Amino acid sequence: MPALPSYDAISSLLERAPIVPLVGDDDPDRATATARALGDGGLGTVEVVMRSPGALASMKAILAGTEGLVVGAGTVLTLEQAREVVEAGAQFVVSPGLVEDIVRYCQDEGVVCLPGTMTAGEVQRAHAMGLRAVKFFPASLAGGVPMLKAFGAVFSGMRFMPTGGIDAGNLHEYLALPHVLACGGSWLTPKHAVAQGDCAALTKLAREALSIAKDTRGAN
Ligand code: 3PG
Numbered sequence: 001m002p003a004l005p006s007y008d009a010i011s012s013l014l015e016r017a018p019i020v021p022l023v024g025d026d027d028p029d030r031a032t033a034t035a036r037a038l039g040d041g042g043l044g045t046v047e048v049v050m051r052s053p054g055a056l057a058s059m060k061a062i063l064a065g066t067e068g069l070v071v072g073a074g075t076v077l078t079l080e081q082a083r084e085v086v087e088a089g090a091q092f093v094v095s096p097g098l099v100e101d102i103v104r105y106c107q108d109e110g111v112v113c114l115p116g117t118m119t120a121g122e123v124q125r126a127h128a129m130g131l132r133a134v135k136f137f138p139a140s141l142a143g144g145v146p147m148l149k150a151f152g153a154v155f156s157g158m159r160f161m162p163t164g165g166i167d168a169g170n171l172h173e174y175l176a177l178p179h180v181l182a183c184g185g186s187w188l189t190p191k192h193a194v195a196q197g198d199c200a201a202l203t204k205l206a207r208e209a210l211s212i213a214k215d216t217r218g219a220n
Helices: 007-016 028-040 056-067 080-088 098-111 118-128 144-154 171-175 192-197 199-217
Strands: 019-023 045-049 070-074 092-094 112-114 133-135 158-162 182-187
Touching: 007 045, 019 028, 019 199, 028 056, 028 098, 028 199, 045 056, 045 092, 056 070, 056 080, 056 098, 070 112, 080 092, 080 098, 092 118, 098 112, 118 133, 118 144, 133 144, 144 158, 144 171, 158 182, 171 199
Parallel strands: 019 045, 019 182, 045 070, 070 092, 092 112, 133 158
Antiparallel strands: none
16 A cells, blocks of 8 residues: 655645646446546546445555546545544545544544535634645635635635635646645546546646646646
């Protein structure tokens, strides 16, 4: 099983490629091909969302079948599910909301955890728990870039991973904010391209996102 990356390790990976694509697939071979295609496009992380019965097996297959990718589990809703994904090798854990039991468990296990937040109160609770980064979800509905600017002015040191409503058209607006750690989303894994095993299309989307990141933040 790959070693657990620290927050600093993940954060420096995201400096280079600040994009976290979502992979949601019950077919382990197809999920692995998807993750490889995204890695070929220069991305360094994937988040496998636990939204279907086969998602855990797909995450395990990606962990076993790729090299050089940091593989996390997303849509982790319960402590039990957090245990399950961490035992299966998840290298980071993402939740749609802030559940303190999940955060504490991940902290005890030394697994980077990015719980979802959308209010100042939630960000403050995450901050009080010692977190240095949180997900901001659903970004476009929760106030988007203006809300992130307001959070940035108040929560110095906190970094955000906005997801929800981000695509190649608005990625640069989010990445222009220095306190955005990375942007996550499903736009890099459109259903039709995944279903058709169109790895070239997935690699192209990843390259396009990376090039937007480089144009916005300068080459890393
Ligand atoms: C998430 O779980 O982060 C969101 O569902 C991603 O939203 P998107 O599909 O709009 O990218």
